[in-house]
Amino acid sequence: MRFLGPAALTAASLVLLLATDGSVADLGSALDAAPDPARAAAVATLGGRPAGDPGAVPGAVPGSIPPVELAAAEVAHAAPPAAVPPQAVPPQPVKLARRVLADPGWTERREQLPRQLFAGAGFDACSAPALDTLKAWRGTSPYGAVGIYISGAQRACDQSRLTADWVRQAQAMGWKLIPTHVGLQAPCSRLARKPHHIDPARATQQGRDEAATAVRALKSLGLRTGSPVYLDIEAYPRGDRACSQAVVDFAQGWTQALHKAGYYAGFYSSTDAGIADLAAAARAGSSPLPDAVWYARWDDRPTTTDGAGALGGDLWALHQRIHQHHGNVQESYGGAALTIDRDQLDAVVAR
Incomplete structure (x- = not known):
């Protein structure tokens, strides 16, 4: 999962100014002239910390996972560092229509559906890691969960290791799994490596079709009902209402x-693209929406409590968040190296 939004591109230019010119005064002028999101992103890149603490208000999006008591046997917990106030200025939301789809029986089924929650550090890698690597990392690394790309026509890397036996052995080691599906992308996406896009006229049905593919993969890997699968929607330029609405319609069909089928719906995107649009849909009253969100904001802050400045305490706040906070880093534990993205979880994972 890789993202670089418009604000981040501007921020990179600002940081380059400092690296090449070395002038703090020039950098300050450039920051003052930059748009708010770019200025905040540049400050984050340079290690700045704004003052103030926005706090949080309990609550959840309609259709969310209900509050639960986290028993020690159900949740492996690694306490994250103390929360730091968000550095990013939330993007201005696109006004979206309220759209409600039938979701018969889900409220009752959800109450009876087994689920596995995990709170702690995790990672995702482009290909399912070798089992020997997982064995070397288990207990020597800070991680307890790993993202796996189970399905989707636009997965970037080979998944030849990813079999039902791999899943069985990884879970037997104690690893929690985060299933992910990479299919059609936003209509306005500009990613050359993912050329297949959602058709706005058929977005809801296409979301259902992608979900059917993901369910077949979950079953083939031996992942039981009550598992989630996270829909990977890479970053896209915002401001096109039709594009944003198509992404939300697609996510609703998916959910x-x-x-x-008896599975939880997850949704991955960057905070200034898909996550912002999903939040706007939630506040408009659309349903059903995904049960958990996995948001990308590479701010090096391993916490889910503030939503990286993009999610308030009223949305996906009840053990429904994963934060991808650092990308493309190589780490080595027990003599085994991997290139990974770092994640902090407080969300449902596979059974």
């Missing part, structure tokens, strides 16, 4: 079909 509806997964609920019908």
Whole structure:
């Protein structure tokens, strides 16, 4: 999962100014002239910390996972560092229509559906790691969960290791799994490596179709009902209402079909693209929406409590968040090296 939004591109230019010119005064002028999101991103890149603490308000998006008591046997917990106030200025939301799809029986089914929650550090890698690597990392690394790309026509890397036996052995070691699906992308996406896009006229049905593919993969890997699968929507330029609405419609079809099959729906995107649009849809009253969100904001802050400045305490706040906070880093434990993205979890994982 890789993202670089418009604000981040501007921020990179500002940081380059400092690296090449060395002038703090020039950098300050450039920051003052930059748009708010770019200025905040540049400050984050340079290690700046704004003052103030916004706090949080309990609550959850309609259709969310209900509050639970986290038993020690159910949740492996690694306490994250103390929260730091968010550095990013939330993007201005696109006004989206309220759209409600039938989701019959989900509220009752959800109450009976087994689920596995995990709170702590995790990582995702482009290919499922070798089992020997997972064995070397287990107990020597800070991580307890690993993202796996189980399905989707636009996965970037080979998944030849990813079999039902791999899943069985990884879980037997104690690893928690984060299933992910990479299919159609936003209509306005500009990613050359993912050329297949959502059709706004058929977005809801396409979301259902992608969910059906993901369910087949979950079953083939031996992942049981009550598992989630996270829909990977890479960053896209915002401001196009039709594009944003298509992404939300797609996510609603995805959620509806997964609920019908007995699985939780997850959604991955960057905070200034898909996550911002999903939040706008939630506040408009659209449903059903994904049960958990995995948001990318590479701010080096391993916490889920503030939503990286993009999610308030009223949205996906009840053990429903994963934060991808650092990308493309190589780490080595027990003599085994991997290139990974770092994540902090407080969310449902596979069973």
